[in-house]
Amino acid sequence: VLIALDAMGGDHAPAEICKGAVLACKQYGDIEIALVGDPEAIKPHIEATSSETMKRIHVVEAEDTIDMAESPAVAIRKKRKSSLHIAMQMVRSGESVGCVSAGNTGAIVAGGVLIVGRIKGIDRPGLGIPLPALERISLLIDVGATVRCKPLNLYQFGLMGDVYMRTIQSVEQPRIGLLSNGSEEIKGDELIQEARNYFKDAPVNFAGNVEGQDIPIGVTDVVVCEGLTGNILLKFIEGTGEALFSLIRGEIERRFLPKVGMMFMLPMLKELSLRFDYERTGGAPLLGVNGAVIKAHGRSKARAVSSALGVARDFVRKQGVQTIVEELEEGGVQIGD
């Protein structure tokens, strides 16, 4: 299994990305990695690696990089020698079966559509985020690949999320929820109601509408929504974590008693925060493209990079793309391209 890894994308690139590649080779015996980027920048971070492992790491030169601030669609089109473009080109040509990047999310989505290409019959791809909730890990899809959706898009996100949770998280008959403003059938607008009609006849375990409070509790395995909503929710979660952290820190600095209490509480808080740290749950899959395209969190360090590579590998080994194609056919919906 050869996975292309964008060595230049992410807050801690290239150091942590390269370390993640080495770690993944140790964790997954069957993986090979194409480390795409500036060889001079990559070199110092892999030179201590054993020659045994280095047989499975191939440095692929890329002259250019795409920054976080660049306009995604423009960058991916114009920067043909960027590490992300080349990594995705390797998937398109079949040289590698998937790619992983911790870089510019918009460029990954744009590249997924323009370079890797959509699965035939998929109208728009969906970016899913596995969120650790109280009762399970839920895949929130879409979080920004498709800002506004047609009913068909939401339906296809559900089908693809179903495949993902079965293959990667080993969930049997994942429960699929459609995010709405109420659980009753009459809730939601036309978009949501039409999407629900698709799901009703589909070969998935459709749980109907879910509401905002069902996400942190973890009522379903997949939560389907428009990219705009998912993006706002995801960033809201990040902001809430930051706001709480800053508040607690402020409180602790201000008082003496909590400082003593904190010594006792620390192990618990640490465990809680780990549990809710979605960066550690592996990568975010871009579902609906012809390959395992996995977005690692921008802040990913070696462990998270390795985890994202593991997700790409599992998705390939368990034939994620082929399964999506079959599901679409079984789904029996008219799917023009």
Next chain:
Amino acid sequence: VLIALDAMGGDHAPAEICKGAVLACKQYGDIEIALVGDPEAIKPHIEATSSETMKRIHVVEAEDTIDMAESPAVAIRKKRKSSLHIAMQMVRSGESVGCVSAGNTGAIVAGGVLIVGRIKGIDRPGLGIPLPALERISLLIDVGATVRCKPLNLYQFGLMGDVYMRTIQSVEQPRIGLLSNGSEEIKGDELIQEARNYFKDAPVNFAGNVEGQDIPIGVTDVVVCEGLTGNILLKFIEGTGEALFSLIRGEIERRFLPKVGMMFMLPMLKELSLRFDYERTGGAPLLGVNGAVIKAHGRSKARAVSSALGVARDFVRKQGVQTIVEELEEGGVQIGD
């Protein structure tokens, strides 16, 4: 200032609602309250009240009530003798200047439009929730009155939120943010981009796009969004609180050390949770209708009810409705009714 209070709406009705009325009379010297509901059910909760206070509390009989589970639009139309219908009818007739209810949110919105009536020029009302964020209280509008919006609706929510934050929260030149999937101008869909065009020429302090993470941090005083998004966010916040609480409780039961730590941490956690308890920040205003219609949280107890009555009183005294009318004219947008 006579405010109609729905004595029968809410989880703790009528007991806590009645206590809230009595409390409000003590807190606000100029308030009078029409306590609308079943006189027999109300009686035990106000009989201990001093005759001085009772001069300002008037029991208005209502035979019927609207449940939380009822279909809002149907209930408000058919149940003409329900406490909510009568309270709103009093606003319509001018008998009272505003009303407060902790009951069925959908029925309050429907009643606001159908009974109290919209302000001339307002296309759709918006339900705002004052959210305590890190740096300030932000009004999130709309949280469910208007599921899907036109650009004009979003713009009018912003104008009305501006008036609300000035009159009730005494914020000078409130910053108005438009919730989107990115801060850059090109982000958002057509709806958001057209709404932004309205704001650009408007006499408000428009801060451009805000993102999900800006809400808990409190970057702007008003956050404008579609009712679907706002509703999902609001319920997500509630669910997150519940999930965290249940997790922490489980952890404490499981360990000894945190139990000791908890004794130290408790005062701090209590203060933090109070700070983020949006039920205590007063009521949620239904903006865009011809009167001060305030939704109190369903779980409101006496203090929260009194606080919502205070919000209604302030909104009336500071001429909230008239100010909205004037802002609309200054806003210079074409506003057909």
